[in-house]
Amino acid sequence: QVQLVQSGAEVKRPGASVKISCQASGYTFTSYTMHWVRQAPGQRPEWMGWINPGNGNTKYSQKFQGRLTINRDTSASTAYMELSSLRSEDTAVYYCARDPAYDLWSGFFDYWGQGTLVTVSS
Amino acid sequence: DIQMTQSPSSLSASVGDRVTITCRASQTISNFLNWYQQRPGRAPKLLIYVSSNLQSGVPSRFSGSRSGTDFTLTISSLEPEDFATYYCQQSYSAPITFGQGTRLEIK
Numbered sequence: 001q002v003q004l005v006q007s008g009a010e011v012k013r014p015g016a017s018v019k020i021s022c023q024a025s026g027y028t029f030t031s032y033t034m035h036w037v038r039q040a041p042g043q044r045p046e047w048m049g050w051i052n053p054g055n056g057n058t059k060y061s062q063k064f065q066g067r068l069t070i071n072r073d074t075s076a077s078t079a080y081m082e083l084s085s086l087r088s089e090d091t092a093v094y095y096c097a098r099d100p101a102y103d104l105w106s107g108f109f110d111y112w113g114q115g116t117l118v119t120v121s122s
Numbered sequence: 123d124i125q126m127t128q129s130p131s132s133l134s135a136s137v138g139d140r141v142t143i144t145c146r147a148s149q150t151i152s153n154f155l156n157w158y159q160q161r162p163g164r165a166p167k168l169l170i171y172v173s174s175n176l177q178s179g180v181p182s183r184f185s186g187s188r189s190g191t192d193f194t195l196t197i198s199s200l201e202p203e204d205f206a207t208y209y210c211q212q213s214y215s216a217p218i219t220f221g222q223g224t225r226l227e228i229k
Binding site: 035044045046047059061062063095097100106107108109110112113114115 | 154156158165166167168171172177209211212213214216217218219220221222223
């Protein structure tokens with residue numbers, strides 16, 4: 001069965017960076033786009049960007065341009081999301097989420113990781 | 123960016139009720155509208171994709187429809203496990219955007 005398992009909660013100081021992993025199993029990792037979505041407390045989900053694990057191509061929301069890096073390790077079936085220059089407004093649960101389109105992009109999400117809470121506080 | 127607006131923001135209903143939640147896009151998104159259910163402390167769960175397609179494993183009491191730029195999620199007969207927050211999401215163009223959510227509570 002498809003599973004996305006994320007790394008554990010993080011506490012960071014303002015200005016620091018955070019890197020979260022998302023290990024996929026139960027399907028061919030390189031055949032499905034992986035998205036990253038975050039959700040601040042009490043807020044709607046917010047899409048951050050995606051990676052095509054097959055070729056490494058990425059697309060980021062303009063909001064995070066310059067601060068966000070998404071990459072992958074195909075040998076480990078793992079996607080990574082790194083956000084730099086953290087501020088208090090980045091406190092949120094961060095999710096990886098699989099795009100169900102095979103070798104394409106559908107823009108919605110059929111499987112989600114369990115979420116990783118990132119707390120940014122001085 | 124495409125703005126997604128849901129109504130109502132909250133809703134009280136009883137087990138067995140029929141409920142509808144509406145989502146409106148700020149511009150045309152064709153049929154590229156998806157619905158999710160989120161329970162507290164859990165990741166969102168895909169219910170409906172591309173306006174009216176029921177995700178595998180989702181009960182048939184959930185359905186989706188479209189009328190122009192307005193989209194509707196209908197739950198035909200509420201079950202206790204349906205009390206949650208529901209989000210619409212457009213996948214027409216990046217950046218992908220979500221509605222503000224509709225909290226469905228037990229009356």
